[in-house]
Amino acid sequence: MDSLAIVKTNYNVELIESKIILTRKKELTSSTKNIATAIAQISRHKKNTVHVLEKPKKTYKDILAMDIETTHATPLLGEIKVISVYGKDLQLVTEDVNEVRHLLNDTEVLKVFHNASFDVTWLRTHGFSVKSYTDTLVMSQILNNHAKKGNSLKEIAKTKLGVDLNKAYQHADNWVGELTEEHKKYALMDAKATYEVFLKFSKAISEKHLDIVLDREINAMDAIIELNMNGIQFDYTGWESELKDMEVESTQLLETLRSTLSLPTLNLQSPIQVKAALHEFGIPVEGTADEVLAKFEDQFAVIKELRRYKKLRKQLNSYGEKLKNAIDSDGRLRGNWKLCGTDTFRMTCKEPNLQGMPGISKPYFKARDGHTFIVADYSTIELRILAEITQDKELVQAFQSGEDLHNKTAAFVFGKGSSEPISSTERKVGKIINFGLVYGMTKWGLQKKINAALDHPIELYEAEAFRSRYFELYQGVLAYQDEMIRSDFILTLGGRYWTEGHCMLPKGAIARFNYPIQSSCAEGLKESLTLFLQDRKQTWQLAAVVHDEIVLEVPDSEVKEASQFLKDCMIGGMGCIVKQIPIEVDINHAKYWVK
DNA sequence: GCCATCACG
DNA sequence: ACGTACGTGATGGCA
Numbered sequence: 001m002d003s004l005a006i007v008k009t010n011y012n013v014e015l016i017e018s019k020i021i022l023t024r025k026k027e028l029t030s031s032t033k034n035i036a037t038a039i040a041q042i043s044r045h046k047k048n049t050v051h052v053l054e055k056p057k058k059t060y061k062d063i064l065a066m067d068i069e070t071t072h073a074t075p076l077l078g079e080i081k082v083i084s085v086y087g088k089d090l091q092l093v094t095e096d097v098n099e100v101r102h103l104l105n106d107t108e109v110l111k112v113f114h115n116a117s118f119d120v121t122w123l124r125t126h127g128f129s130v131k132s133y134t135d136t137l138v139m140s141q142i143l144n145n146h147a148k149k150g151n152s153l154k155e156i157a158k159t160k161l162g163v164d165l166n167k168a169y170q171h172a173d174n175w176v177g178e179l180t181e182e183h184k185k186y187a188l189m190d191a192k193a194t195y196e197v198f199l200k201f202s203k204a205i206s207e208k209h210l211d212i213v214l215d216r217e218i219n220a221m222d223a224i225i226e227l228n229m230n231g232i233q234f235d236y237t238g239w240e241s242e243l244k245d246m247e248v249e250s251t252q253l254l255e256t257l258r259s260t261l262s263l264p265t266l267n268l269q270s271p272i273q274v275k276a277a278l279h280e281f282g283i284p285v286e287g288t289a290d291e292v293l294a295k296f297e298d299q300f301a302v303i304k305e306l307r308r309y310k311k312l313r314k315q316l317n318s319y320g321e322k323l324k325n326a327i328d329s330d331g332r333l334r335g336n337w338k339l340c341g342t343d344t345f346r347m348t349c350k351e352p353n354l355q356g357m358p359g360i361s362k363p364y365f366k367a368r369d370g371h372t373f374i375v376a377d378y379s380t381i382e383l384r385i386l387a388e389i390t391q392d393k394e395l396v397q398a399f400q401s402g403e404d405l406h407n408k409t410a411a412f413v414f415g416k417g418s419s420e421p422i423s424s425t426e427r428k429v430g431k432i433i434n435f436g437l438v439y440g441m442t443k444w445g446l447q448k449k450i451n452a453a454l455d456h457p458i459e460l461y462e463a464e465a466f467r468s469r470y471f472e473l474y475q476g477v478l479a480y481q482d483e484m485i486r487s488d489f490i491l492t493l494g495g496r497y498w499t500e501g502h503c504m505l506p507k508g509a510i511a512r513f514n515y516p517i518q519s520s521c522a523e524g525l526k527e528s529l530t531l532f533l534q535d536r537k538q539t540w541q542l543a544a545v546v547h548d549e550i551v552l553e554v555p556d557s558e559v560k561e562a563s564q565f566l567k568d569c570m571i572g573g574m575g576c577i578v579k580q581i582p583i584e585v586d587i588n589h590a591k592y593w594v595k
Numbered sequence: 596g597c598c599a600t601c602a603c604g
Numbered sequence: 605a606c607g608t609a610c611g612t613g614a615t616g617g618c619a
Contacts, residue, residue, distance in 0.1 A: 270617055271599055289600065314601060317615055342611055346604085353613045356603040382604095439609040449609080485605055514610040518604095547604040547611090 082179060086191035093184040097128060105129040112136060112198045114153045117221055117339060121228040136194055138217045139201040141340045142210055145496075145503030148341075157193040160200055165193055208502060212495045217339060220526035222533050223542055224337040224347060230553070231332035232354065232365055232543045232593075236324050239364040243320050246312045253309040260302050268309055278302075291452040319361055326352045333365075344518040345496070347525075347545055355546045357593075365543075365593035372559050375594050376566050377549035378521075378574065379584040380405060385520050386438055388493060388578045392476025399581045406430040413469040428453060429466070437470050438517070440481060440510040484512040492516050493577045494523030520577055521548065528573025532566065540565075544593070551593060559589050 083100055084093040092099070103109060104123060109132065113119045116135035123130050140151040150159075157163040166186060205214050258266050261277045268274060271288045278285050283296055283303065290310065296303045327333055333352060341348025349355045357365070367373045378384075383405060387395035398405050407422045410430030416422065422430070432449050441449070447463035471478040484490065490498040490505060490512060496519055498505045506515045529545070540562045544551040550570065554562040567585050574583045588594045 267617080269600095269615090272617080287599080310600085314615080318602070318613095322614085341613095344611065346611065348612060350613060353603080356601095356613060358602055377604095436609055440606080441609045442607075444608050446609090481605090508607090508610095509605045510607090510609060511611095512605095518611060521604095549604080 082183065082187045084184075084187040084191040086188060086195045091188060091191075093179075093187045095179055097123070097126070101128055105131055107131045110134060112194055114194050114197075117224050117228065117337070120221075121225050124225065125229055134198075134214075134218050135221065136197050136201060138221070138340060139198070139205060139214060141345070142213055142217070142496075143201060143204055143208070143503075145343065145498060147338075147343050147345065153190065153193060153197070156197050161193060161196055163189075163193055165190060210495070216494065216523060216526050216530070217345070219530040219533075221339055223526075223529040223545065224339050226542045227337045227349075227354075227545065228334060230541050230543060231328060231330075231334035232551075232553075233331050233368055234323070234327055234333045235364045235366050236327060239319075239323075239361060242360070242364075243316060246316055250309060250312040250316060253305050253312070257302065257305055257309060260305075268306070269313060274306070291448070294452060295457075315358060315360065319358060323352060323361075344515055344522055346518065346522045346547060354544050359595055362593040362595060367553050367591050370556055371553050372556050372589050372591060373543060373593055374552040374554060374559065374563050374566055374587065374589045375549065376552075376563075376570055376585050376587040377546075378570065379586055381521055381524075381548050381574070381583070382517050383434060383438065384581045384583065385493065385517050385524075385578060386477065386480075388581045389516060389520070390474075390476040390480040391580075392474050392480070394474050395476065396581065402582075406434055409434050409470065409473070412473045413466045425454065433466055433470050437467060438477070438513065440513045441467075443467050481509075481513055484516070485509045487512075490516055492523060493520040494527075496523070524574035524577040525550075526573075527576040528570045531569040531573050536565065537562070563587050563589060 082093055082095050083097050085091065085100060085103070094100070104111065105128075111130065111133040113133060113135055115137045116133050120130045120133060136153070136156070137151055140156055141147055144150055150156075154165045157165045166189075205211060254268060257268060258264050261281055263277055266273055266277055274288045275285060278288075281302065283300055285292055285296065288306075288310075290307060293303050293307050297307065323333070333354065335349040335354040336351050338348045338350075339345075347355075365373075383395070384399055386392075387399050394408075395405070397403075398408050404427075406427050407430060410416070410422050410426040410433075411418070411420070413430070413433060414422075414426055416426075429450055432453060433446065436446055436449055443460060443464040446467055447458060447460050450463065450466075451457040488500055488505065493516075497503075498515070506512045525545070525548070528550070529542075532542075532550075537558065539558065540552055540554045542550070543553045550566065552562060552566060567587055570585045571583045
């Protein structure tokens with residue numbers, strides 16, 4: 001059979017410039033690892049990464065052995081205008097997707113798209129089955145180690161192939177009327193470029209030992225396509241009655257605040273105006289952020305009202321009318337999900353951001369008739385990953401014995417004996433310390449955070465004392481941070497890495513602590529999603545994925561079975577990444593999105 | 596277009 | 605060691 005490759009580009013590629021250009025070019029005293037040891041390390045990971053429930057789907061190597069086929073489709077105003085196919089022995093451009101229906105469905109032909117989740121979502125939504133596909137966007141993200149920079153087909157074609165793709169033709173204005181030869185030429189050029197990029201990237205990924213990373217992402221891609229398609233039902237009528245109360249209260253507060261501050265036209269949504277007004281009123285705020293205002297709440301009633309007002313405006317502005325307009329005709333909210341949305345390869349979602357819905361709105365996300373949501377989340381997963389990475393004796397011991405880590409930390413920093421009880425305030429402090437110091441929080445940051453959460457403020461020296469006590473207990477964490485600062489090679493538990501010559505190392509020291517943990521967590525979650533997709537019943541559908549949480553929508557009668565299965569997938573998937581620390585999953589179910 | 600702010604993890 | 609905890613998306617104000 002002939003080799004083909006299917007490529008598709010969308011005309012709405014979004015590029016967000018990164019603004020963080022911190023340059024910390026400290027002497028990276030080549031700590032331990034050079035590239036050779038890196039590769040050895042990654043190979044070891046590769047061997048260890050075994051799915052617990054079932055062997056993985058097709059691996060990337062298997063896919064390469066197949067015939068390759070490429071399509072390029074140009075969506076226009078939400079529709080695919082043309083689809084072009086470029087392969088070694090097949091090249092075509094057509095307005096009728098039916099012409100490639102068999103090709104899309106053929107498991108023996110690998111389809112290559114640029115930004116596959118977009119195209120496959122469209123195709124499946126329009127009744128085309130798409131089997132065996134891969135994505136040059138994800139390949140580019142893996143090779144660049146950047147999620148949103150330099151991954152457009154245009155840029156890649158330019159830098160990797162030296163080809164100028166004229167993207168101007170993709171503009172809607174250029175597609176009015178008949179399809180001309182000119183159109184076809186450009187469409188085919190995109191497909192050809194994608195085909196060539198694919199071949200180039202395949203080689204590079206293999207050379208850099210990133211096959212397991214690519215496999216993991218591609219295997220999980222069906223999950224976000226499903227999220228794109230399914231959406232999640234939202235009861236706006238119910239939410240609206242909540243909004244109405246908020247609107248009334250907000251209007252009253254606006255009036256009260258303006259009158260108290262003697263400024264009848266004051267815009268309370270303007271930080272500049274509010275700050276000036278409060279100064280005039282005799283309150284020396286340094287800003288108008290909530291944690292700043294909180295310090296003055298006890299002294300001034302006006303601050304309490306202002307905080308409430310700001311909270312209400314946030315809900316109303318971001319999740320009111322805006323949300324209503326996002327609801328599809330079938331009553332469901334559909335986001336635009338990305339598989340590798342962040343540089344740590346966490347997933348993201350926008351328009352609307354279903355990963356950022358406020359807790360107060362969650363009860364209005366409702367399962368369809370006869371269905372129930374299963375909401376499962378990992379318990380303290382990032383701290384468990386920290387334990388796995390650092391092998392810190394105390395952390396490992398705490399998790400293996402099932403000890404409450406926040407209590408443990410609190411007991412130690414407060415110098416409590418083993419039999420002395422830990423108050424809820426002390427545990428709260430323990431929690432802040434655990435989460436904050438993992439990422440290199442300083443004494444200033446720690447003081448600020450603790451003071452924002454507690455009634456009685458602490459002094460800087462106290463925060464400093466907590467910090468030293470923490471590192472006294474968890475010496476492995478200190479050693480890890482020290483290592484990460486100096487290292488010129490940073491590795492995740494699943495085989496991603498940052499090093500000179502392959503990708504940019506994270507710039508700031510703090511990002512160096514955080515990247516391996518957040519990335520490893522994302523890797524484990526994707527392994528879980530793959531396990532889920534492999535063996536779930538078709539009636540168990542993904543409704544949302546929020547970093548450490550998976551929400552399913554399942555028939556009422558299958559809640560128990562699906563819950564157990566999901567839990568097994570989540571523990572098994574994370575277990576591919578985290579091998580020595582036990583993984584715990586909390587699982588709930590309800591007719592709405594329970595917290 | 597950038598900043599400050601705040602929703603989520 | 606950095607610059608004061610990481611990663612996002614969305615909003616309104618402001619220049």
